[in-house]
Amino acid sequence: MKTWFFAIALLSVSGAASAGSKIIATGGVTTIEGNAGGGIVPWAVINGYASSNEWSATAFTGRVAINNFTLQSTGVGISLDNTWEFSYARQHFALKTIGGSLSQDIFSIKYHLTGELLYSALPQISLGVQHKRNRDFTLPAAVGAQRATGTDVYLAASKLLFNQVAGRNVLLNGTLRATKANQTGLLGFGSASDKHYQFLFEGSAAIFVNYNLAFGIEFKQKPDNLAFAAEQHWRDVFVAWFINKNVSLTGAYVDLGNIAAQGSQTGYYLAMEATW
Amino acid sequence: MVKHSVLIGACLMLLACSNATQPNLYQRLGAEDGINAMVDGLLYEIEHDQRIVHHFADSDIGRFHAKLAEQLCQLTGGPCHYSGSTMQESHTGFNISLADYDALVEGLIKVMQRQQISITDQNALLALLAPMYKDISYR
Secondary structure (H helix, E strand, O other): OHHHHHHHHHHHHHOOOOOOOOOOOOOOEEOOOOOEEOOOOEOOOOOOOOOOOOEEEEEEEEEEEEOOEEEEEEEEEEEEOOOEEEEEEEEEEEEOOOOOEEEEEEEEEEEEEEOOOOOOOOOEEEEEEEEEEEOOOHHHHHOOEEEOEEEEEEEEEEEEEEEEEOOEEEEEEEEEEEEOEOHHHOOOEEEOOOOOOEEEEEEEEEEEOOOOEEEEEEEEOOOOOOOOOOOOOEEEEEEEEEOOOOEEEEEEEEEOOOEOOEOOOEEEEEEEEEEO | OHHHHHHHHHHHHHHHHHOOOOOOHHHHOOHHHHHHHHHHHHHHHHHOOOOOHHHHOOOOHHHHHHHHHHHHHHHOOOOOOOOOOOHHHHHOOOOEOHHHHHHHHHHHHHHHHHOOOOHHHHHHHHHHHHHHHHHHEOO
């Protein structure tokens, strides 16, 4: 964490590291699952600043701290041609009050199908796949999860609308996800009674105060497969600061509902991203 | 505090209503002088941008300046009539890529920031220029 902070501080003052041609903030930030997006919702944008015939690399770390749990998520990504995004993230979910932890790896690919976030009337539309693997299935199995691995597929549409609210630009995003994941996969996939994919909606809206600073909200619909505890939808209010094309910081207030029969889980999210 | 804000808000609304002719974007950008300065700035950015300068190697810079100024004037509501060729015509054969377009937009943003154009006016101009991508790119 300290070395990370140092590296990012260095990048933000140097500003010399090369970045691609895309306009600042158009790569979004990185979600807890490692994809370009907001904090919890993957967007249609491709991570980093690689425009046509360019490539870029991203690295991020983020921490969610809620009443009874913490989630640490760290990952890397490579983007090509503003078309392909390949990413890997590892999540570590600590059960502060119950004791123990959950962990999973997430391998993702996103493909930009059509539209350009800034330049076309059509929203930018991308298709994404996330392959998730529990690193220890003991606890998920104990609470009724069927499988230790799962694959989510999502279709996302994102559009930046210029000059909308008080002359500011607004970003809208809608994502449709097919998933079997329990608590995004941290509690495994499916259950004895719910084995099938469900289609769920996720959405984000943000307003850019200027090129570098955005305020937004997010909503993520969740399945409820496990009998031992009800799973609830997630929501957050965030601020993202794109210091330059190499560094961004995100902060959020999150409401993740009940988790593992522990009452209302609210708290904060802090993340940093570095882009080359 | 709230009372003050309401009072100030009411005054502003009165001012807005009494001022029947709101300045349009052309005027807010500084009319002819402002547009010319913006085009000068953009040419400077292009000249110093290795990513895109090659596209202008054979351009008549004087003509480019005049036509772009005219186009921006008309587009923002100024008293001009753009007399140049269509965007499709003037970019055919250049194969302008997304990265080229991004580079030019980034250059324009730099210029607008340098000229201290308000963020709302910057966004208003970008809203007019961004959709031209489909006529300019990959031709």
